[in-house]
Amino acid sequence: MIDDxxxxxxxxxxxxxxxxxxxxxxxxxxxxxxxxxxxxYSFPNTVKSWSELLNSKVLQNVTETLLQYLKxxxxxxxxxxKSWALPIKKVIEIKDRVHIFLERPLAIRTALSQSIIxxxxxxxxxxxxxSLVEHESLNSSCITSLRxxxxxxxxxxxxxxxxxxxxxxxxxxxxxxxxxxxxxxRVILCGAVLNAKxxxxxxxxxxxxxxxxxxxxxxxxxxxxYGVRVSTDSKWKExxxxxxxxxxxxxxxxxxxSSSIKIQFDAxxxxxxxxxxxxxxxxxxxxxxxTFNEKVNEGSYPLLPDLDEIQISLLTHEDEWCLVFNxxxxxxxxxxxxxxxxxxxxxxxxxxxxxYLSSMVKxxxxxxxxxxxxxxxxxxxxxxxxARIYMLKSLNDTLKTCLRILNIKSVSQMYFYFLLRSLILRx
Numbered sequence: 001m002i003d004d005x006x007x008x009x010x011x012x013x014x015x016x017x018x019x020x021x022x023x024x025x026x027x028x029x030x031x032x033x034x035x036x037x038x039x040x041y042s043f044p045n046t047v048k049s050w051s052e053l054l055n056s057k058v059l060q061n062v063t064e065t066l067l068q069y070l071k072x073x074x075x076x077x078x079x080x081x082k083s084w085a086l087p088i089k090k091v092i093e094i095k096d097r098v099h100i101f102l103e104r105p106l107a108i109r110t111a112l113s114q115s116i117i118x119x120x121x122x123x124x125x126x127x128x129x130x131s132l133v134e135h136e137s138l139n140s141s142c143i144t145s146l147r148x149x150x151x152x153x154x155x156x157x158x159x160x161x162x163x164x165x166x167x168x169x170x171x172x173x174x175x176x177x178x179x180x181x182x183x184x185x186r187v188i189l190c191g192a193v194l195n196a197k198x199x200x201x202x203x204x205x206x207x208x209x210x211x212x213x214x215x216x217x218x219x220x221x222x223x224x225x226y227g228v229r230v231s232t233d234s235k236w237k238e239x240x241x242x243x244x245x246x247x248x249x250x251x252x253x254x255x256x257x258s259s260s261i262k263i264q265f266d267a268x269x270x271x272x273x274x275x276x277x278x279x280x281x282x283x284x285x286x287x288x289x290x291t292f293n294e295k296v297n298e299g300s301y302p303l304l305p306d307l308d309e310i311q312i313s314l315l316t317h318e319d320e321w322c323l324v325f326n327x328x329x330x331x332x333x334x335x336x337x338x339x340x341x342x343x344x345x346x347x348x349x350x351x352x353x354x355x356y357l358s359s360m361v362k363x364x365x366x367x368x369x370x371x372x373x374x375x376x377x378x379x380x381x382x383x384x385x386x387a388r389i390y391m392l393k394s395l396n397d398t399l400k401t402c403l404r405i406l407n408i409k410s411v412s413q414m415y416f417y418f419l420l421r422s423l424i425l426r427x
Contacts, residue, residue: 002121002161004332005114006030009086013043013100016080018070019053027053032326036318039092039099040325046096067098074098085110104321105313108391111329112307115394118331119401125160126404133159134185135174143193143263146207147252148176151190153407154253154350161405162339170346174257186346191260193252205265207248213265214251215244218276243279246408250275253406254354258347274358275408281361281368282403282410285396288373292389301377304386314384315391319367327360328394331401353402364395 010028027050028043045065047054054069067073074091077100081088089103135152138145152174159165159172173182176190195202205213218240254274255261295301315321334356340347373388375381400410 002118002332002335003114004336005085005110006329006333007336009041009084009102012081012084013041016077017043017050017066017072019050035321035325038094039101041100041102042094042097043100044096045093045098065096102325105315107329108315108321108324109307109310109312111324112312112390112394115328115331115398119397122161122335122401123404126157128160130156130159132165132169133172133174134182136176141206141208143202143205143207143210143252144176144190146210146248147193147261148174148190150249150252150407151188151257151350154353154405155188155257155348157405157407158335158339158348158350161335162341164341165339168341168343170341172346172348186341188346188348189258191255191258194260194262196262196264199262202263202265210263210265211244211248214247215240218243218247221276242409243276246279247275249406249408250278250354253350256349256351274354277365278357278361278399278403279410281364282396282399284368285364285392285399286410288392289389289396291374295374295377302382304389307390310387310390311383312387314387317367317371319363319370320388320391322363323360323367323395324391327356327363328391328398330356331398335405350406353406357399357402360395360399 010030013028028041030041031038044050045067047064047066047069050066074093077091078088086107087103088100090101092099092101133152133156135148138149155172155174171182171185172188173185174188174190175182176192178189181187192201194200195205251263251274252261292301292304296303315324334352338349338352340349371388373385373392375385403410
């Protein structure tokens with residue numbers, strides 16, 4: 001069971017409004033941008049917007065706001081939320097909408113505490129394995145077959161993480177043939193890999209050759225960025241080999257599985273920058289945490305206190321809230337929308353995890369440039385550093401969990417730390 005605190009919050013708002021139905025749509029909308037101005041959630045304060053759920057025939061002539069009509073007010077919402085896992089700090093009205101601002105320190109503490117349980121539950125579920133996801137025979141070395149292999153592995157993981165899959169227990173058959181039928185199984189189509197220049201299915205370049213192209217591309221990126229002879233260093237070559245495979249996997253997974261995907265085969269096209277940027281920031285996180293632990297071991301820093309003793313209120317940077325609210329708290333919601341299984345429909349969306357990771361590391365990278373995380377071991381600087389270390393540990397675990405779902409090795413598995421430690425710390 002993976003708890004979704006954001007979903008629970010939305011449900012609490014519906015219950016406050018006296019609506020217990022399972023509501024689809026965005027009547028209670030979670031925001032992802034401009035949170036400081038618009039708040040974290042909002043809902044329309046007009047009766048008309050809610051007319052289908054209020055079951056009243058006299059609503060057409062109502063001139064009151066929704067809260068007035070329901071005999072509710074902002075103060076009662078604030079009071080009721082005090083017992084919620086994500087309590088509300090303030091509520092304002094902007095153009096017929098009620099905008100909700102969460103009590104950030106309490107929400108962050110909940111997020112960091114729940115993140116440990118969430119990531120542990122996900123990894124435990126992934127280790128179970130499933131035999132209910134099958135695929136067509138693969139004897140080809142073509143790139144479309146490689147895409148199918150990557151897609152099947154991720155679908156198996158998403159299957160294990162979705163409760164509806166276990167409830168309905170549908171068998172899933174993944175295929176590249178749109179005409180395929182498999183009795184008693186839900187057929188999932190994996191689209192072809194096309195050459196971006198010709199627009200036709202690529203058959204002349206093999207999967208192994210594509211990985212080699214991406215490895216060459218990443219070698220050029222590394223030489224340009226670090227100015228080192230990576231092509232002749234055995235450790236660098238080992239790392240680039242792993243990273244090239246990861247780049248191809250990410251590239252083939254970042255488009256909806258049923259859609260065809262166009263690939264640029266030029267080694268200078270920059271197609272590998274996406275996963276390289278993700279893993280580069282994964283290395284940054286690993287380095288920060290390992291460096292902190294080393295300084296604790298050598299006595300430069302005191303031990304990291306328990307979470308209950310951390311001054312979470314010191315996490316006041318807007319990027320910190322964005323990372324916690326959208327990504328650490330947002331992981332269960334992401335996994336939920338990555339799978340849609342019912343008696344009528346069966347769809348898996350691994351591409352949403354790719355988009356989530358790209359967005360996450362973009363925010364973290366800009367935060368890293370603005371904030372110095374590891375500081376001098378002065379007493380007045382330690383509390384905020386401790387709070388940030390806890391946040392970054394949760395973010396790092398979340399990032400690695402997503403990579404695990406995509407079957408992409410994290411930098412710690414590639415022995416990248418010793419190669420990039422000094423380079424990353426001076427970026």
